[in-house]
Amino acid sequence: MTPLLTNEELSEIEREFDAAGVSARQVVELFQSRGAQLSEGTFRKYVQAGLLPRSRRVGRKGKNRGSRGVYPASIVRRLNAIKAMMAEGMTLEEIRGSFLFLRGELDVAEESLGALGQELARALSGAAVSEAQRTRLEQELKDVTKASTRLTTRLERLASRIVTARNAGRESKRNGVGR
Structure with a gap:
């Protein structure tokens, strides 16, 4: 699987857009500048197919300026993997069933748990409690944070094993084994 962007490039892009997010147009232009065939319509198709997360709406400053769709910077990494998988001949359905899709769901869960832990830490820092309490x-909180990390790691391993087993079953059917 040959990606369009290297890990170093992906990390740099994620750092650059991490706080503000990235628009569909920016993502499309980034991939087109690397020679990838990608249009905003195709990008939307990937979102509708569930391969990429939906955008969040961010209001623009000024009266009646509307809002724009912003995606997490990590979408570039996912799209890079999707394009590489497609270059290997995988269909959208096969990609959706791959570990990539599950990895995205795991990332969301991990981010949510991390944000919850940070919020609890902030709430605790302002709480009027005894030093012992x-x-x-x-x-x-530290124990629960470690447990959530262990949980997401276990889920990731389980997802990987399930996808591997399912893909092996599909490959067997394609090759006529088990008929």
Whole structure:
């Protein structure tokens, strides 16, 4: 699977757009500048097919200026993998069933758990509690954070094994094994 963008380039793009997010047009232009055939229509098709996450709406400053769709910077990494898989001849359905799709769902869960942990830490920092109680709560938060990391790691491994088993089954059917 030969990607259009290297890991270093992807990391740089993610750092550049991390806070503000990235528009569909910016993503399309980025891939077109690398010689990839990608239009905004194709980009929307990938979103509608569930291969890419939906945008969040961000209002523009000024009265009656509307809003624009913004995607997380990580969408560039996912699209890069999708384009590489398609170059290998995989269909959209096969890509949707691949680990890539599950990885996206795991990323969302991981981000949500991380944000929740940060919010709890902020709430605890402003809580009027005794030092002993603060220490116990901080330790419990630390334990829960570790547990959530272990959970997402286990889910990732499980998803990988399931996808591998399913793909092996599909390959067997294609080759006439097990008929």
